Amino acid sequence: METIREDNSLTLNKLKTKIEVKGLRLSFGTKEVLKGIDIKIPEKSIVALIGPSGCGKSTLLRSMNRMHDLTPSAKITGEIFLDGESIMGKKNDVTSIRKKIGMVFQRPNPFPKSIFKNVAYGLEINNLAKNGKAKSIVEEALKDCYLWDEVGDNLNRSALDMSGGQQQRLCIARTIAVQPEVILMDEPCSALDPISTAKIEDLILKLKEDFTIVIVTHNMQQAIRTADYTGFMYLGELIEFDKTENIFHHPKEELTKRYVEGNFG
Numbered sequence: 001m002e003t004i005r006e007d008n009s010l011t012l013n014k015l016k017t018k019i020e021v022k023g024l025r026l027s028f029g030t031k032e033v034l035k036g037i038d039i040k041i042p043e044k045s046i047v048a049l050i051g052p053s054g055c056g057k058s059t060l061l062r063s064m065n066r067m068h069d070l071t072p073s074a075k076i077t078g079e080i081f082l083d084g085e086s087i088m089g090k091k092n093d094v095t096s097i098r099k100k101i102g103m104v105f106q107r108p109n110p111f112p113k114s115i116f117k118n119v120a121y122g123l124e125i126n127n128l129a130k131n132g133k134a135k136s137i138v139e140e141a142l143k144d145c146y147l148w149d150e151v152g153d154n155l156n157r158s159a160l161d162m163s164g165g166q167q168q169r170l171c172i173a174r175t176i177a178v179q180p181e182v183i184l185m186d187e188p189c190s191a192l193d194p195i196s197t198a199k200i201e202d203l204i205l206k207l208k209e210d211f212t213i214v215i216v217t218h219n220m221q222q223a224i225r226t227a228d229y230t231g232f233m234y235l236g237e238l239i240e241f242d243k244t245e246n247i248f249h250h251p252k253e254e255l256t257k258r259y260v261e262g263n264f265g
């Protein structure tokens with residue numbers, strides 16, 4: 001059934017912004033990869049970033065976690081704010097930014113340690129596991145990630161012996177254990193089978209109650225299933241950002257329309 005395009009520019013502006021990216025430009029050497037990105041990520045929503053491979057989705061996401069700090073060729077200008085405060089520049093401590101803005105990667109990357117130690121890791125480095133609270137925090141995080149029933153009876157097992165899907169849920173548990181405010185996910189299901197993918201998507205939808213989530217995905221169905229808002233990127237620019245329903249069914253830009261209809265990328 002044809003639906004009518006709801007104009008959301010007004011609605012979007014009324015939402016509380018959690019992360020604001022303003023005029024962000026990023027070059028690796030002489031190659032400009034982000035060409036002036038402006039986006040406001042609404043609090044406690046799921047935002048998907050879609051677009052063809054190489055358009056800058058991961059680069060944008062990684063900027064929000066200060067991941068380019070150690071890449072000497074990366075030159076960044078513009079601003080990124082968390083709750084109105086800049087997260088850019090040397091004056092801002094990267095560890096405390098990453099405590100507030102956690103990241104989950106494309107391939108599950110548990111440490112070669114026990115399940116318990118993986119989840120407790122962030123608590124230690126952030127000095128959060130005071131008064132012997134680590135055990136209960138780890139248990140809570142594993143429950144939140146639907147892992148407790150599967151692994152709760154033996155947390156001393158190596159994380160590397162878990163299935164890929166379990167490992168990715170463990171990485172999410174490790175991220176949420178430190179109670180971040182934002183979770184960035186870079187194609188978190190691309191290495192997983194459909195059943196594990198469904199579990200992670202389920203989890204993402206639940207996590208939105210407590211966290212703001214930005215997810216990069218090459219899977220348009222995944223964006224439709226999970227995201228409240230979707231941004232379409234192309235060659236380093238954010239072409240369009242709107243309610244997911246509008247991006248897929250009533251895009252304003254011809255380029256967005258061609259992409260979501262599967263004509264390129």
Ligand SMILES: Nc1ncnc2c1ncn2[C@@H]1O[C@H](COP(=O)(O)OP(=O)(O)O)[C@@H](O)[C@H]1O
Nearest residue numbers: 028033051052053054055056057058059060071
């Ligand atoms: N560390 C890096 N050094 C040089 N070029 C990079 C680096 N990381 C990414 N790029 C380039 O930046 C562009 C955007 O990459 P990326 O953000 O990974 O795209 P996407 O996630 O949309 O596929 C690509 O052309 C990629 O080759």
Ligand SMILES: [Mg+2]
Nearest residue numbers: 057058059216
């Ligand atoms: Mg990428």
